Amino acid sequence: MFISEPTLDDLMHKVLTELINRPCNLISSRSSKLGPTSEMLGVMLHLQNPRYRLSRDEAKGTVFSALGELLWYLSKKNELEFITYYIKAYENESDDMKTVYGGYGPRIFNFRGKLNQIENVINLLTKKATSRKAVIQLFDAEDLAETHKEIPCTCTLQFFIREDRLHMFTSMRSNDAYRGLPHDIFAFTMIQEIMARSLNIEIGEYHHAVGSLHLYEKDKNKAEEYINAGFQPTTFPMPEMPVGQPWEAIQILLDIEYDLRNGRPIDIPLQERLTPYWADFARLLQAYSIFKKNKLKEDNINQLNAIKKSLSADVYKTYITKRKK
Numbered sequence: 001m002f003i004s005e006p007t008l009d010d011l012m013h014k015v016l017t018e019l020i021n022r023p024c025n026l027i028s029s030r031s032s033k034l035g036p037t038s039e040m041l042g043v044m045l046h047l048q049n050p051r052y053r054l055s056r057d058e059a060k061g062t063v064f065s066a067l068g069e070l071l072w073y074l075s076k077k078n079e080l081e082f083i084t085y086y087i088k089a090y091e092n093e094s095d096d097m098k099t100v101y102g103g104y105g106p107r108i109f110n111f112r113g114k115l116n117q118i119e120n121v122i123n124l125l126t127k128k129a130t131s132r133k134a135v136i137q138l139f140d141a142e143d144l145a146e147t148h149k150e151i152p153c154t155c156t157l158q159f160f161i162r163e164d165r166l167h168m169f170t171s172m173r174s175n176d177a178y179r180g181l182p183h184d185i186f187a188f189t190m191i192q193e194i195m196a197r198s199l200n201i202e203i204g205e206y207h208h209a210v211g212s213l214h215l216y217e218k219d220k221n222k223a224e225e226y227i228n229a230g231f232q233p234t235t236f237p238m239p240e241m242p243v244g245q246p247w248e249a250i251q252i253l254l255d256i257e258y259d260l261r262n263g264r265p266i267d268i269p270l271q272e273r274l275t276p277y278w279a280d281f282a283r284l285l286q287a288y289s290i291f292k293k294n295k296l297k298e299d300n301i302n303q304l305n306a307i308k309k310s311l312s313a314d315v316y317k318t319y320i321t322k323r324k325k
């Protein structure tokens with residue numbers, strides 16, 4: 001099945017409608033907790049504008065977990081403590097309660113303890129723009145030879161420069177349409193834009209191929225609610241990443257993330273450290289650190305309102321309002 005839409009919400013709507021209407025009878029390794037699934041095999045999703053990567057579903061708070069997961073990948077590590085701060089369910093994915101074996105960070109930046117795949121792809125495309133070899137490998141044949149609680153669902157991330165734009169093609173062996181899909185599309189299209197900026201070209205379109213795209217029985221009602229809430233496609237795209245190398249800003253953001261996660265406030269004004277585009281992410285992390293305190297006292301609400309006001313892109317404001325309820 002091939003589905004091509006302009007925004008993530010349009011894709012989610014089509015995919016979930018199809019899965020809700022299919023029989024929910026496939027028992028998988030996760031069925032004891034999440035129930036059986038309905039399934040589509042061999043699905044090809046096409047997101048025409050990767051900057052429409054925020055789902056309306058994000059109003060429930062997914063923007064924070066999606067950003068947290070992206071930064072976890074960019075941290076180049078697979079520490080459990082980092083990701084459970086944003087997505088508690090990762091606790092069930094760890095073999096040793098310290099790391100996540102299948103975490104993408106080390107695989108992207110230090111595959112088999114030696115390969116920085118981002119650097120290799122950038123070098124390749126800088127030398128040979130039309131290459132069809134610009135592939136980052138995440139799933140490793142070794143993953144099947146051992147027993148782990150979790151192995152990568154993503155097989156490869158491939159990049160193409162065509163007509164001076166960077167297109168991306170992701171291949172996933174398995175994808176949870178309700179929980180996993182919006183997170184994966186957010187992270188991978190952000191990586192696409194980071195790569196486009198690193199190569200000093202514009203972002204192109206995003207393709208997402210999935211072996212098994214499924215919906216767990218436990219999520220069926222929530223998926224129905226999402227669809228019945230009255231479908232409105234996302235009205236605003238995310239802003240454009242500033243032109244120029246993004247890596248210095250990413251490192252500053254990672255340092256800020258570390259401090260906030262460890263209970264330290266931001267001491268230097270954000271505008272002195274980051275451009276408005278990147279400072280907005282720091283503000284979202286700051287808002288999340290307040291939500292995490294779980295006590296929305298007046299003082300915190302005032303702080304949230306101040307954060308909301310200081311956001312430079314309106315598209316993020318809704319997530320701070322909605323989350324407060």
Ligand SMILES: O=c1ccn([C@H]2C[C@H](O)[C@@H](COP(=O)(O)O)O2)c(=O)[nH]1
Pocket residue numbers: 028029030150151152153154174175176177179180181184
């Ligand atoms: O990036 C990811 C990682 C995991 N999953 C989901 C897909 C499956 O529902 C589950 C993994 O189960 P197995 O395919 O490994 O059985 O997690 C995703 O959707 N995206």
